[in-house]
Amino acid sequence: MHDRFKPQPDFLADGGVMGERIRHHDWSSTPVGPIETWPDSLRTAVSMMLHSKFPIYMLWGQELTSFYNDAYVPVLGSKSEALGRSFRDVWAEAWATVGPIAEKALLGQASYFEDLPITLERNGYPEQTWWTFSYSPIHDESGEIGGIVCIVHETTGKVQGEQRLDFLVRLSDRLRGLNEPIEVITAAQEMLGEHLRTSRVGYGEVEETARYFTTERNWTDGTVAHQTGTHDLAAFGPEIHGALTRGETLVVHDAAQDPRTNSPEHLAAFAALEFCAVITCSLIKRGRMVAALYVHNRTPRLWSESEVKLIEDVAERTWDAVERVRTEAALRKSEERLQLAIQASSVVGTWDWDVPSNLIYADERFARLFGIDPKVIATGVPLNSFTTGIHPKDRERIEEQIRKALETGEHYAAEYRTIGIDGQVHWVSAQGRCYYVAGQPVRFPGIVVDITDQKRAEEHQQLLIHELNHRVKNTLATVQSIASQTIRNAGTMEEARSAMEARLLALSRAHDVLTRENWEGAGLLEIVQEAMAPYRHEREERIRMEGPDVRLSPRMALAIAMALQELATNAVKYGALSNERGEVRIAWSVNDAPEKRLHLTWSETSGPTVSIPQRRGFGTRLIERSLAQDLHGKATIDFAPTGIVCTVDAPIA
Known part of the structure; x- marks a missing residue:
């Protein structure tokens, strides 16, 4: 029989998408030749590669002809036509790094690297990535080296996460000793710009209409001009302006390709400001946009999730540090005025x-x-x-x-x-x-x-010190409990980190509300709105809140806020907010007889079917035990199949 009537080789069977692509690829124009002529060693290596769930890139012959499996496809990005091409051509931008490693493998020397930094252009832009991988030689029938198998694992996210945490520690250390807002802003901009190796970083404040943004000083790498002064945010269009005023982070990888920014007017504005890629983090405080941190890149850049998160963290820490030094400056001025008053007091x-x-x-x-x-x-x-x-x-x-x-x-x-x-x-x-x-x-x-004013100032200062001491002790006790219970109940350190971060942010948001009210109490409606704010984006109509705006004590407000955080987190992971249809209703009422009591209900509907958990997690214990104890009331969670229902009944102190 003629060769063209031979059945297709079965070593490609069940090889996924790449198995079919290899089957139908024109190999006759490549150094390896038609599939029918492939040696058994190549067929066996390809079959093993295709059936692996781990990303594998295989090279054959001195020409380093490329093969890869389904798991490797995401690694390629836009280089989807790499099959059958020379490795030297596919990863030309990385050849200086990986070429010598491949050549050693062809000589029989295996290699292993962990978290190796490599700059790739797999999405059209230079991208800093990190990889853990091994290169091992493949022997053919004659015992000679026929090719190379490369097993890879991208660790970019892990490395950037570690770098982010290290950077934030260094940033906190540097900002801690500064005493002027402009010093804080300058230091944060410089550190962030150098860390990201970007073109420009700026931080500024937004006036009350949330339209005009003013930056006194920014950092550049020397390739672009400084852009200080006041800018009209509305000039970037209603879509971008609206997103920023809602507290959303603007991420643009390439202004010319992003539909939000590729209009001639936008491109002209970006060109005038000398950037093609941008991240702008908006800061919402007291219900409005008050400041923003922006990062500009002169050329298109694929921003990673870790970089976006880092910029958001730096924005928050910069705001906190600026507010700290301003508060400290105000206290210093107050103390100076007090001393001057005492020194200048006349005999009365x-x-x-x-x-x-x-x-x-x-x-x-x-x-x-x-x-x-x-x-x-x-x-x-x-x-x-x-x-x-x-x-x-x-x-x-x-x-x-x-x-x-x-x-x-x-x-x-x-x-x-x-x-x-x-x-x-x-x-x-x-x-x-x-x-x-x-x-x-x-x-x-x-x-x-007459030292009445002096004494009142001293009494007020002592009151503040005692109140601050009380709050710090309570907060430390809460944080200690959160940390201990989170680590105890988490399956992994990453899970613990994520859960702890969410719980501490919830505690911080509740503290913000109480601080605005001088820690005299807080409105329940505002506490609920702040607690649910992170989960309402794109779920606005699915989270309903209703009830009178009753005043709560600080202790009760914190307890309710932490309970809502646990319920919301569970709803996003497993409950009503984990699909596209589920809804959450938070309703509360006040009963004045025989004592003033709060009755609050969290109910979920249209979510996945609920089953009773085999063990009680920290969140459940926090709600049913700690919450009940803090409020001197009763809190129950009903794991109904149609959706979780949590009820809280407690006296309003």
């Missing part, structure tokens, strides 16, 4: 006590501080008229100090409260000294300074 009253007659003579200002008629004080009043004006809680102490100064002749200095002629409490600082004649006290003159 004088007295002169005639000890033998027991009459005190003083000026009008002194009289008003102690609730004495100014018309009477000039002619003298008994000592008890003076001491009657001292606050009852301080009177006994001051009388004892006066007695001691009278007996010993020591300098008299005291701070105490008085009841003024206006009925208000005043703080005064009093100083004086007793004078003697023949060992007997005769005169006791002195002055008083």
Whole structure:
């Protein structure tokens, strides 16, 4: 029979998409020749490659003719026509790195590399990637080396994740010692630009209309000009402007190819600003866009998810650091004003006590501080008229100090409260000294300074310190619990990291709401909206919230926020928000009798069928135990087949 009537070789059977492509490829024009002529060693190697679930790239002959399996296809990106071509041509941009490795394999030397950095152009742009791979020689029937098998695993995401965490630690260390907003911004821009090896990085603030963006200083690598000043965000079009004002991160790999930016007007604007690729991270605080961090690349660039996440993290940390130094500066100015006030305080009253007659003579200002008629004080009043004006809680102490100064002749200095002629409490600082004649006290003159403002400032500062100490202790206890329980219940460190990050962000969002309210409480509606904000993007109509805007204590607000975070995370992974149809309804009401109580229900519908979990996770325990304890109420979770229903019933403190 003629060769053309031979049946197709069965070594390609069940070889997936690439098996069929190899079967129908015109191999006669390649160095390996028609399939019918392939040696058994090549057929066996191809069959093993096709049936592997791991990405494998195989080369045959001195010409390094390319073969690969289905798992390797994503690695190629836009190089989908690599089959049958020379490895040297397919990966020409990486040949300087991998060529010597392949040549060693042809000489019989196997190689293994872990997290090797390689720059590829598999999507039209230079892209920094990392790989763990091995090159091993394949022997043919004669015992000679017929080809190379390359088993690969892309580790770009892992390496970039590790680099991101390391970068954020270094960024925090650098920002920690800075005291001016512009120093913080400059340092963050410089570090981010050098880390990403990009063209320009800028951070700026947005005025109240969320339209005009101002940057005082930016960083460049020297290939593009600085772009400072005020820019109109609306000039980039309603789609981009709207996305930014909603807090979305704008990611453009190639302005000329992106439908949002490829209009002549947009391209002209981008050309004027000298960039083709951009990431702009919008920061939403107190319900509006307040700032943004942008990264420009002069040429098209395929931004990775890790790079986008890094920029978002840097934006948040820059904002936090800027706010920190501004707050610290305000506190320093407040302390300076307090010190100046103390130093510049003028004497507001004088007295002169005639000890033998027991009459005190003083000026009008002194009289008003102690609730004495100014018309009477000039002619003298008994000592008890003076001491009657001292606050009852301080009177006994001051009388004892006066007695001691009278007996010993020591300098008299005291701070105490008085009841003024206006009925208000005043703080005064009093100083004086007793004078003697023949060992007997005769005169006791002195002055008083009104230090009410100083004392109020000190009391307020102490209140803030105690409140801050209380909050820090509570927050640390919460974070410790989250970390301990998350690590204990997570299957992997990546799962633990992701869960811990989500829980800490939920805690942070709740703290933001309480901070805006000076930690006096928070509205339940705002707590629910903030807790669900990360999950409402593209699910706006699927998450419904309804109920009165009742005020909650800080403790109750935090407990509700953390519970909603756990429920939302579970819904996204397994529940109603894991498909395209499911819905979540969060409803609450208040019952005033016999005590004011909150009744809140989380209910899921149209999601996957729910089955009762075999074990209770940290989220479930947090809701059913910790939440119930924190609120002194009851919290239950019903794993109904049609959707999870969580109910909370607790008194409103």
